[in-house]
Every structure is written in structure tokens, then in C-alpha cells.
Amino acid sequence: MRKIALFDSTLRDGSQAEGISFSVEDKLKIVQALDTLGVSFIEAGNPGSNPKDLEFFFRSKDLSLQHAKLVAFGSTRRRNTKAEDDPNLKSLVHAGTSCVAIFGKSWDFHVTDIIRTTLEENLAMIEDSIRFITESGSEVFFDAEHYFDGYVANKEYALASLRAALAGGATTLVLCETRGGMIPSEVKRITQETIALFPNVDFGIHTHDDAGCAVASSIAAVEAGVVQVQGTLLGFGERCGNANLASIAGILGTKLGCDCLCGESLERLTGICRRVAEVANVRISGNAPFIGKSAFAHKGGMHIDGVQKNPHSFEHIDPMVVGNERRLLMSEVAGRALMLKRIARIAPNLDKDDPVTVSLMDELKRLEAEGYQFEGAESSFDLVIRRHLKMYRPYFTLVHYQTIGSSPYADPQSGATHAAVVKVKVKGESAITAAEGEGPVNALDRALRKVLEQFYPTLTSVHLTDYKVRVLDSAGATASKVRVLIESTDGKESWSTIGVSKDIIEASWFALSDSIEYKLIADGVEPSGE
Missing domain, CATH: 3.20.20.70 (Aldolase class I)
Incomplete structure (x- = not known):
């Protein structure tokens, strides 16, 4: 060699x-x-x-x-x-x-x-x-x-x-x-x-x-x-x-x-690249060859059908060779077979003709009609499956949140422009905290993690790496519905979640809370919310 x-x-x-x-x-x-x-x-x-x-x-x-x-x-x-x-x-x-x-x-x-x-x-x-x-x-x-x-x-x-x-x-x-x-x-x-x-x-x-x-x-x-x-x-x-x-x-x-x-082994490649990206504070492009999140992602039609029958049909190498993974993207065009494959990760005993599978497909179509797009936020869809199958127990219950902005900025040295207050209930106990951030969503994210870390210490490693907002109906002007997509990481793995609302802060809350709950489920933490 x-x-x-x-x-x-x-x-x-x-x-x-x-x-x-x-x-x-x-x-x-x-x-x-x-x-x-x-x-x-x-x-x-x-x-x-x-x-x-x-x-x-x-x-x-x-x-x-x-x-x-x-x-x-x-x-x-x-x-x-x-x-x-x-x-x-x-x-x-x-x-x-x-x-x-x-x-x-x-x-x-x-x-x-x-x-x-x-x-x-x-x-x-x-x-x-x-x-x-x-x-x-x-x-x-x-x-x-x-x-x-x-x-x-x-x-x-x-x-x-x-x-x-x-x-x-x-x-x-x-x-x-x-x-x-x-x-x-x-x-x-x-x-x-x-x-x-x-x-x-x-x-x-x-x-x-x-x-x-x-x-x-x-x-x-x-x-x-x-x-x-x-x-x-x-x-x-x-x-x-x-x-x-x-x-x-x-x-x-x-x-x-x-x-x-x-x-x-090349199997270390993707993981090491993500580690270096974290230290350098840069984001790896999704379509980066070999190591990108989308490098082995397939959406709908003949591509998904092909790789399910034989990955060689549309993949030049096995993604595991470079430490990456194959992703079959959820969407309304993905088909019942892919839906079943995703469900099988959570409930392996369901088949494609089960009424629950059919109802989940209907739920997916309903949510996408509302503006959700799960092809880039499979983690949120996993939570949809769990909720639909009654396999979901909340890790916390929101009592209320509030974001506060000011101009001129209250603290120009720190860069903070907003503050957020979050009150949750966990294990029958109420907890409240506040945090500052560069914008309302950043403040809300910090406050949410801060109030939950005392109950779930594993969240200390979690932070956002990407945040995207799309207006779904520009004709509605400032009253338009928006879709928020966030990407989170714990330094080892990354995942994406989604929220949709006419209120950009509420849409962000949906995506943020999904991100937290997905992390806790992935870590095998026992739910203790209300």
C-alpha cells in the first residue's frame, strides 16, 4: 500500500x-x-x-x-x-x-x-x-x-x-x-x-x-x-x-x-472533523464531501428506493467507512416505506398497513401543510412519532417565558441586546431563571438551558450551531407564519429541530424545546416532567 x-x-x-x-x-x-x-x-x-x-x-x-x-x-x-x-x-x-x-x-x-x-x-x-x-x-x-x-x-x-x-x-x-x-x-x-x-x-x-x-x-x-x-x-x-x-x-x-x-481507520474522519470545527467555531457545510451531513442524504423517489434495495446504486462508498451515516429524508413525497423505516427505530413491530402507520402518514402531511418540513429536522419528527404512539413523557412543562429587548442596548460590552425569563416545572417543582443574549432567541435558548441544567446536567454540553428563519407566506407581511430550523450539538453529535408559528419567538421555542428533549431521549435520561 x-x-x-x-x-x-x-x-x-x-x-x-x-x-x-x-x-x-x-x-x-x-x-x-x-x-x-x-x-x-x-x-x-x-x-x-x-x-x-x-x-x-x-x-x-x-x-x-x-x-x-x-x-x-x-x-x-x-x-x-x-x-x-x-x-x-x-x-x-x-x-x-x-x-x-x-x-x-x-x-x-x-x-x-x-x-x-x-x-x-x-x-x-x-x-x-x-x-x-x-x-x-x-x-x-x-x-x-x-x-x-x-x-x-x-x-x-x-x-x-x-x-x-x-x-x-x-x-x-x-x-x-x-x-x-x-x-x-x-x-x-x-x-x-x-x-x-x-x-x-x-x-x-x-x-x-x-x-x-x-x-x-x-x-x-x-x-x-x-x-x-x-x-x-x-x-x-x-x-x-x-x-x-x-x-x-x-x-x-x-x-x-x-x-x-x-x-x-478512516472511520474517525467525520468525528474528528466535527471536533475541529467545534474548536474553530466554524460550521461544516452540509454538502461537504465525505463528512457533510448531507453527503449521504437521500430524499424521495428513485433515490430512496434505490439505496434501500442496494446502497451501491446511489452511494459511491459506504458512509460508515468515513464515520458518516446514511440519511433518508422525511417529507410528504418520501412514501410509506420510508415512514415505516423511521418508525421502526422507535416502534419496530408496526408494519406498513397498520392503522397507526397510516395515521402517522396523515399527520405528516397535515404538519407539512402547516409549514413544517421534516427533511432537515428528523429529530423533531422522531418526537412527533413518539407523541403519536403515546410513547412520549415530557421532561419539563413550560409555565411561561418572557423576552425583553432594549434600545439603546443595556450592556454594549457583553453584546447582550435582550433578556429572557423562563419558568418551568420539573418533578413537581417550579424553577425560574433569566439570561441575557444577543437577540431574543439567543437569550431564550440560554435561559431554557440554564433553568434545566440543574435537573439535567447533561445539557451543559449542548449549544446551537445554526439558526434559520423562513417566512412561509410573504403576503401576510409582519403577520406571516414563519418556520424556524435550528441545529444543535453536544460536541459529538448534531441534530436539527423545527418550529412553526406566526410568532417567531414561539416558533423558536418549539424548535428549542424539541432540541432539548431530543438530546435527553438520546442520552437515555428518564423523563421527570409533569
Whole structure:
């Protein structure tokens, strides 16, 4: 089995994405997750660029990693200076990592017009810097920045930059498609031509997604002979992002038969991606290949019929291979067979002709006529089934809630614009609490969980990750009925619930309370409401 090393740059290149900022604690958590997944290298930042990265490298010495090696990242020495006098290079040595990534210019235009030095001095900068690091005892990967553009503009100079890196002692030459504008066929051609000129040298690929080709170009480079693929696990990075390593791992493992996770199973992929997304505070796109919630979702008609008869008919792999799951979406066009399949999870003894099944189908159609749409909120539909089958006992009873807004905002420092008061009855006992939030729904969500956590501690891990509102009848203007769809998570699993009402706060309440009850049912908590 061919081995391909994944080099994750979430903590360095990924942190350059708009809206992304990692604390030191965040970085340590992501390192542990990536190591569990089985990546080979984790580029953790530039220890010379800021105090946060410096602290991370100091604290990372206490980490016990099973698979990954930490990599410090930095540039070549400054022009017209000595490597041993360059503070950035000295900080790379002090970081104490066994591997260091040094980037240098391979495009003559960047040398003359951007860093404004001579072509000869740039080659000396590359060689001197790498030699300084290797002599300190660390292995060096050379990131040939803008290599593909440089190769097209001045092939001989781009190749000279690689020779300079080898002369300094680099062990892997990483060809960087930094602008992200090359198409995969060009990346493959240039990679093949380059590797042919350097026998017995290890090559890597680093692509950006400005033309939407980062994953395809990385795979093309693997086919051309590289043994290391750089990217970020969820694809985020500067501008349009980096190559998505989740997609690349899925392709390498299921399509090309490569070991890219140090022998670990791809079954960890979806779970680890969700864990990293939580730490990064980003939402994984539903249609993300391999790991998205909708990656193996089917709705109605021949697709559902096909996968029920043979999943191979509409699925390119078994979703369990990458730790995901098949979802057959509930809707009025789904058919009685799918309804029965959903019911079977709760009441396995019902058949398709049972009057209860028929009545549930009628209930589904009635609710969808009112504006409910369960294809994206199966968790709410599970509660509909339980209520219809008399298998539902409430975990709490609402006494009342109230939301309060103010303008100007009462607390501009915290960002709170609203407050909510929620009173519930649990175990015959009334409880009331208040919370502030950024908007009425956020305040209501916080207050609800706050008042229930004293009875159900498992709710402390739950929070909302998405909130959508759709007006169902625009002709009604501000009196229109709205549909609220929320997505919740406990850091391990995610689920969606729905509410419909002419009152947006009430619709939100329906979705929020369903979310709480679904979580408690999933955890096997015994109901204790009224």
C-alpha cells in the first residue's frame, strides 16, 4: 500500500482565514485531534511571529503524540544578513521541533519586485537558512512558494531554488501553488516534469483553492509522484482557503488505496472533523464531501428506493467507512416505506398497513401543510412519532417565558441586546431563571438551558450551531407564519429541530424545546416532567 503523508496546516495557514482566531488552548486541542486522526505532520505556527505561537511551542513540549510530528514554520533569512543573526531562524531553532518548514521564493518576479533583492541573493537565502536549521538538528521541508507560476515564467530559476534547498540539506521539496489559479492538468504536468529531474528526492504539494481546484490539483500531484500533501483539515485558509485534507484523505483512502493516516481507520474522519470545527467555531457545510451531513442524504423517489434495495446504486462508498451515516429524508413525497423505516427505530413491530402507520402518514402531511418540513429536522419528527404512539413523557412543562429587548442596548460590552425569563416545572417543582443574549432567541435558548441544567446536567454540553428563519407566506407581511430550523450539538453529535408559528419567538421555542428533549431521549435520561 502506497503511503502518503498528510501535512496539516490548520494552526498556521488555517489561522489566516477570515474570522478564525485560535487561542493556545484551541491549538493544543486541535493538535490532539489531528494526532488521533493519524496525520503525519502538524504545522503549528511561526514561533517568531507572535507571543501566542511562542507560548504554544513551549507548552507543546508536554504533549504525548502517537503519530504526528509538530512542525515550526518560518521564512528564509532576511536579505543581506547572516542566517545565524536572523531572529526568525533562531526562534525556529528554539522551538525545538524535530521538523521545520522553511518557505522561500521560486518565482523570479517575487524576488525582484516583492522582496526586492537579486536572484543570486535569494538562492543564497534559501541555502543558508536551510543549512542553519539542519545543522541545529532539525529536518527541513522546503516550501517552494509560487513554484508553479515561477516554473511557467522562468523554469530554470524555479528549478534553481529547489537545488539551493537541497544544497542546504532539505529532505522534502514542497511545490506550492500559492495563488491557487492553476488547473489540475497543469499542476500534474509540472509536478511530473520536476520530479523527473530530481531522482530519489521526496516531493510534496501545497495548493490553494482560488479556482476551486485545490483538492483536484493535490490528487493530480499524488498521481504525479508526490509523497506529502499539505492542506487544512476543513479547507479553510487565506482567501478561498487551502486544500481540504478531509476530502483528500477520503479520496486517497477509498479511491487510490493509499495509507494517509498512519494506519488509522478512516472511520474517525467525520468525528474528528466535527471536533475541529467545534474548536474553530466554524460550521461544516452540509454538502461537504465525505463528512457533510448531507453527503449521504437521500430524499424521495428513485433515490430512496434505490439505496434501500442496494446502497451501491446511489452511494459511491459506504458512509460508515468515513464515520458518516446514511440519511433518508422525511417529507410528504418520501412514501410509506420510508415512514415505516423511521418508525421502526422507535416502534419496530408496526408494519406498513397498520392503522397507526397510516395515521402517522396523515399527520405528516397535515404538519407539512402547516409549514413544517421534516427533511432537515428528523429529530423533531422522531418526537412527533413518539407523541403519536403515546410513547412520549415530557421532561419539563413550560409555565411561561418572557423576552425583553432594549434600545439603546443595556450592556454594549457583553453584546447582550435582550433578556429572557423562563419558568418551568420539573418533578413537581417550579424553577425560574433569566439570561441575557444577543437577540431574543439567543437569550431564550440560554435561559431554557440554564433553568434545566440543574435537573439535567447533561445539557451543559449542548449549544446551537445554526439558526434559520423562513417566512412561509410573504403576503401576510409582519403577520406571516414563519418556520424556524435550528441545529444543535453536544460536541459529538448534531441534530436539527423545527418550529412553526406566526410568532417567531414561539416558533423558536418549539424548535428549542424539541432540541432539548431530543438530546435527553438520546442520552437515555428518564423523563421527570409533569
